[in-house]
Amino acid sequence: MRTNIIKITDISKPGQLTEIDLQELAPLPPPYDDYRNLPGFKKLPKATMENLSDSPDGVLATGLSRPASKEEEERLINLFISGLKKLFTKENNWTFLQPLILSMEHCAKCQTCNEECPIYEESGHNEVYRPTYRAEILRRLYFKYVKPTNPLMRKFMQGDIEVNWELISKLFELSYRCTLCRRCAMSCPIGVDNGLITHELRKIFSSEMGLAPKELHEKGTVQQLIVGSSTGMNPEVVKDNMEFIDEDISERVGFKVETKWDVEGAEVLLIHNAGEILAWPDNPAAFAILLDAAGITWTMSSELVGYDGVNYGLFYDDVQLARIAMKHLEIAKKLKVKKIVMGECGHESKALGVIADRIFEGAVPRETAMTLIEDIVFNRGIKFDPSKNDFPVTLHDPCNITRAMGVIEPQRRVLRYIAPKFREMTPHGVNNYCCGGGSGFAIMSGHNFLDWRMHISGRRKFRQILEAFKDEPPGKEVPKYVCAPCSNCKGQIRDLIDFYGAKEKSGLYYGGLVELVVNAMVDIKDKFIDFDMM
């Protein structure tokens, strides 16, 4: 008998709905199986909880301030309801109106999607993380405010819901407890998409109420549109940084590596997630080496936004998404490039590759780095020595590249060739599990959100990684490489490895695909991947 019953209507009640208890989480394999030996879960100070959001679970991703007065509360409620109504208008939301209405009106409440959600599962079936919990709240709001009927009939058909500050603040937080991985949508017999519902919820908060995590908005899309990159790098800084990377890499590999800038008519406009340049400089360097070796004319753009493929608008705000995508398109047109290649970044690939497709009108073709790398490895005459990658390798599938784009095999064909000890995770491909950093989480660590994404949203991936290497010596004596061809996933996996001390305990390392490819190049005499330096 369950004792922790949380009802849909509890969302409108004051106070926390649930508490994270590490003992209730699904256990990890040794040596991470004793929760007492793992980092704890930071409890927020009472003052923080009193001043900020009415958190559903004692976690804060956003930190929304409590309204100072009754009038302020009323204003927020009215804004929320007006946003809710606008979400169902074609003028404001033609972008997702049809799938949203379908997902609102046809859920049979069969809970078939539940077991597909790694967050719900790993949390020990915590009710507030159930994929249908926040979806059902929006559904009830939809039938109350957007498609109103007789109140009695509504209660009979859908059940009731009360909108107040408690609901708004908890729902805002809950819209950031789902990574939008859409595994739940894969399993739904009817095709209801709880990931989409969460995405749309975020839009009410951002587009109408101006509420979004600062990492995604102020430091994300706003900074990118103003300064040029969500990393804060302006065009001069990014060129300086790349110059430094070029010099460093040239010294390491023994030949000149040079990033090309603003080359008109190039075959490829390469747009990296600019985070690579700061956090993983070997990645853009490896691209430069590989593209030059393949004899491809390529360029990066030094124009504002053009050197950063990040588009966090994808996660929370269609207008911000469109603004950044339009800038990318404009720059590619101006440079008259033959195609845009999205660097190793899942959400960039999805945003530019498929989501923005409908506003690009085929003006500039785009493809993922996976296909280009495959083409270079197999068709451009470069010599490889796979034995240089003589360490165990597994592949993390970014949801945005696999489930959202159907790009599954190119990266595998490359790995099977250049990494003799490659092994799959279970499950993989379209059935993969999210790294736990999806939908912007990888860059969100405020308050105690880092603890949440390490203990809960990233737990399934961490377990999968450990299991992929279970036939190897468990300790650090054998370095094990997690290939994650996505910047955000890499950020999350980096954090997981650090948080659990997995480099020391299990010999886990991580990196991209292109680094492995360059490491296997015969022309690269020294190690390109050096575990001692990682």
Added chain:
Amino acid sequence: MILLILTYIAVIVFLYFNIRYGYKIASAPVHLRWELYPVPHEKGRAQYGGSILEEVDWWTKPREKDKIAELKVMIPEILFLKAIWEHNRPLWLGSFAFHWGLYILIGNMFLLILSTILGFFGFSINAEQGLIASIIFYLIKWLPIIGSVIGIIGGIRLFMQRIVDTDLRLYSSASHYFNIILITLIYITALLWAVTDKNFVNNSISFYSALFTFGNISSLPLVAYIHIYTTLFFMIYLPFTHMTHFFSKYFTYHKVKWEDEPNLPKSKIAQKVSEYLNYPVTWAAPHIGSDGRKNWIAIASTFPGKENQNEN
């Protein structure tokens, strides 16, 4: 006469509201791409979830769509509720039986319509009228019994699961229980009518015949009236419930999950999207920069934060 009129009303309401809803969904704006792989029509790749985007310079390659492959996914889903089998096994038996009860009764309805039409051409359906007539006769006699028994089993199981299983109970509104009871009542009355009425087949056909000819309905047993009235109520009620998934599933699969049509210059999609980009944006957050009149193009081409910064 009242029964006939009510039947016509029920059919009209059923068709009108379902078609209206279907039209509303079908005519909704083309949305941004939101496909979810595996997409079964991706020829040669669907098995592992791949797409044409796996090809270098994919836009220069021919797109091969395998529509038969879509049917290979849809048919097991519709007939055997494959997704529930794979992802929610405890719910499958009840759901399968509950749906199959309906499939069989609907199948029987078409047999009754066929029999009625054949009757107009002098081909009467009875056990002694030759092989085909007797096959149809016995099908009409036994299908409601078989379908109803299966449906009742499914109904009871689903009802009990909704009560006993906390996960289901917490998310069930009163209508969920009511829907199960209502449909199970249709099964129970169909079963009772079929087993207690010696003239079940003839009475059923004569009811349909009266519907077609606006003629008199022969006297029916009480349970038959209960069955018909319950069914008519269900037909009027259904378009206002989530149960319209019986056709909206087409849209969730074909127009969302599997909708991967690229937007090419001068395509129909491009024309539609250019129309949508002229829609006024009224989102109220300051960063949107809406004045209630600016359209998507104007909004997406500027950024208020940037203007402010430049001014500063």
